[in-house]
Amino acid sequence: MITISPYFTFSGNCREAMTFYQDCFGGVLNFQCVADAPLSDELPQPMKDCILQASLVKDNLVLMATDMVAEEGLTHGNSISMMVSFSNEDAIRQCYQKLSAGGQRSRPLELSFWGGLFGCVKDKYGNDWLLSLPQAQ
Incomplete structure (x- = not known):
């Protein structure tokens, strides 16, 4: 089976954003900090506070994220949206x-x-988030 999970990149606010998404969707949230990674002793303190990888899991929803921005920097575009399907009206x-x-x-x-x-x-x-309840109840 193949699954696709959105993988967000943030610029220092990954913990804040993923905690926000946990409040929105629920689920179990885990963080791996740069400070916990091998070779972290060689990095400056501000970088050690960044999130290397975060995961939020709720049923079939898996959101992944990081603070590790590539050299060219972080840019947001409109080419990707997250589609989330719900099973009941209260939840959506x-x-x-x-x-x-x-x-x-x-x-x-x-x-x-x-x-x-x-x-x-x-x-x-x-x-961008697209929220859908396939058949209104």
């Missing part, structure tokens, strides 16, 4: 509210022409 409405806090509601959560609830959010970290 609650997540829509939480993800949009401090962000932008780019499409209201409403009944779509295909019969499901659908809405879009750009969160406060600049990431």
Whole structure:
């Protein structure tokens, strides 16, 4: 079986962002700090405080993230969105509210022409989320 997991890159605020996503989706959140990695003694203290890898797991949802930005720096584009499907209306409405806090509601959560609830959010970290409940209940 092949699975695909979104892997976010942040610039020093990975812990904050992943904790925010845990509040939105629930699940188990784990962090591996740069300070815990081999050869960390050779790195400056500010880099040791960065997150090497984070994972948030809730049922079939797996979000991965890091603070390790490539030399060219971090840029946000609009070519990738995270599609999250829900199984009940309360869950999608609650997540829509939480993800949009401090962000932008780019499409209201409403009944779509295909019969499901659908809405879009750009969160406060600049990431795009598509939230769907396939058949409105």
